[in-house]
Amino acid sequence: MADMLPREEYIEQAYLFRILWERLGQDLTLQDLLQQCRYEVLATTKLPLAIDFLNSELKHSGAISQGMRRLAHYFTPYQAFLVGQAEEDSGRFDFRTSLLVLQAEALYKSSAQFDRQGLFFYQFESLCRHRLKYDLGLKAMSLDSAYNNEWQEWLMIVQKQLGLVDLADLIYGRSEDFVEYRKRHLGPDSKTEYPILFGVREGKIAYANRRKEPLFLFAAMQRHLSYPDVPKRETINQALEMIPQMQRRIERLEARMKFMEEEQRQGIDITKFYGKSVPPLIDLADGMDLPEID
Numbered sequence: 001m002a003d004m005l006p007r008e009e010y011i012e013q014a015y016l017f018r019i020l021w022e023r024l025g026q027d028l029t030l031q032d033l034l035q036q037c038r039y040e041v042l043a044t045t046k047l048p049l050a051i052d053f054l055n056s057e058l059k060h061s062g063a064i065s066q067g068m069r070r071l072a073h074y075f076t077p078y079q080a081f082l083v084g085q086a087e088e089d090s091g092r093f094d095f096r097t098s099l100l101v102l103q104a105e106a107l108y109k110s111s112a113q114f115d116r117q118g119l120f121f122y123q124f125e126s127l128c129r130h131r132l133k134y135d136l137g138l139k140a141m142s143l144d145s146a147y148n149n150e151w152q153e154w155l156m157i158v159q160k161q162l163g164l165v166d167l168a169d170l171i172y173g174r175s176e177d178f179v180e181y182r183k184r185h186l187g188p189d190s191k192t193e194y195p196i197l198f199g200v201r202e203g204k205i206a207y208a209n210r211r212k213e214p215l216f217l218f219a220a221m222q223r224h225l226s227y228p229d230v231p232k233r234e235t236i237n238q239a240l241e242m243i244p245q246m247q248r249r250i251e252r253l254e255a256r257m258k259f260m261e262e263e264q265r266q267g268i269d270i271t272k273f274y275g276k277s278v279p280p281l282i283d284l285a286d287g288m289d290l291p292e293i294d
Contacts, residue, residue, distance in 0.1 A: 007110050012047045016047065019040065020037065021103065050071055053071060065080050068083055076140075078140040078141050082098045104228055105119075105126075109146065122227060122230060124218075128215060129232070134159070167214050168206040175196065175199065176198070177199075177207065178203055180200070208220070
């Protein structure tokens with residue numbers, strides 16, 4: 001974890017993502033919001049410089065994910081991946097939800113309870129819950145500076161075997177609980193030839209959730225090990241949008257009913273629909289002597 005940013009950087013990143021989420025939709029462009037946030041974050045961090053670069057990148061290309069990729073020493077590839085997925089027009093992952101996911105991840109990295117196991121479960125659940133691309137997502141996760149070489153190699157193994165091997169089996173095979181199982185059945189001298197990445201509790205929970213939906217595995221990890229929750233996709237209350245539409249339809253129905261009542265009582269006076277009277281055209285031939293044509 002030596003290559004990770006200082007704790008205050010993650011705190012300010014979480015603050016940036018939160019205020020962007022809160023102020024989106026207030027008749028302000030993303031460029032104006034970034035300009036405002038640039039003066040609110042701590043000047044002692046590197047975030048103001050990163051915001052200036054993202055703002056200039058937004059003006060030139062209309063997106064900030066490319067700028068985050070170019071700032072790989074500050075923003076992780078996984079952060080750039082999430083924003084890039086949110087900026088795609090064909091995807092269901094919207095930009096506001098990506099800000100919530102980024103905020104929760106930055107807060108977890110700045111907390112005292114942070115560990116690699118919790119970060120893995122949080123990032124992988126983000127891919128599952130929001131139906132993002134596993135291949136690109138796991139590749140971006142493996143490039144995160146929070147993971148050491150052993151974790152990066154294992155993430156690439158997961159990328160290749162996911163879909164062929166159950167995720168719970170992949171986790172259980174790298175847990176201390178599996179090491180104890182081997183010692184009980186193969187003898188106390190039994191050793192694994194690969195590094196162990198998860199503890200006993202993670203192994204037991206993974207074993208109990210084999211052949212199940214991965215979201216059940218993540219929920220059990222959160223209940224028993226207090227790993228961070230992944231923000232859900234924001235649901236739009238369509239009832240609020242239907243009220244103005246229903247009001248306009250009722251007004252049109254009232255106008256039609258009033259029109260039909262007038263027709264039944266005394267007929268329809270179509271003269272009120274006439275436009276303003278137009279003065280007659282002047283006959284240019286009046287008063288002029290035109291030559292006779294034989």
